[in-house]
Amino acid sequence: MRLSGDTMTTPEQPPVQDAATDSVADTEKKAVIAPFSFPFKPSEFAQAKKDQAWHQKGNKHGHHKTPGVAPAGTRRSMGKR
Numbered sequence: 001m002r003l004s005g006d007t008m009t010t011p012e013q014p015p016v017q018d019a020a021t022d023s024v025a026d027t028e029k030k031a032v033i034a035p036f037s038f039p040f041k042p043s044e045f046a047q048a049k050k051d052q053a054w055h056q057k058g059n060k061h062g063h064h065k066t067p068g069v070a071p072a073g074t075r076r077s078m079g080k081r
Contacts, residue, residue, distance in 0.1 A: 070076035 075081075
């Protein structure tokens with residue numbers, strides 16, 4: 001089925017201004033984007049990664065530990081679970 005008049009496949013296109021290039025040129029004039037910088041110092045992060053947190057020093061899982069003495073005045077200290 002063919003419609004009368006211009007179709008989408010017409011080889012002759014009217015000249016159109018690029019709106020994208022105009023807006024890019026305006027934004028470059030307004031503010032220049034700074035190059036990427038880390039939000040932290042990588043050298044400090046590497047040092048902190050070497051130092052393990054206090055809870056990781058034994059590298060044991062809590063599943064294998066036996067519970068210690070219950071704090072006084074708690075349900076567990078009174079023989080209840």
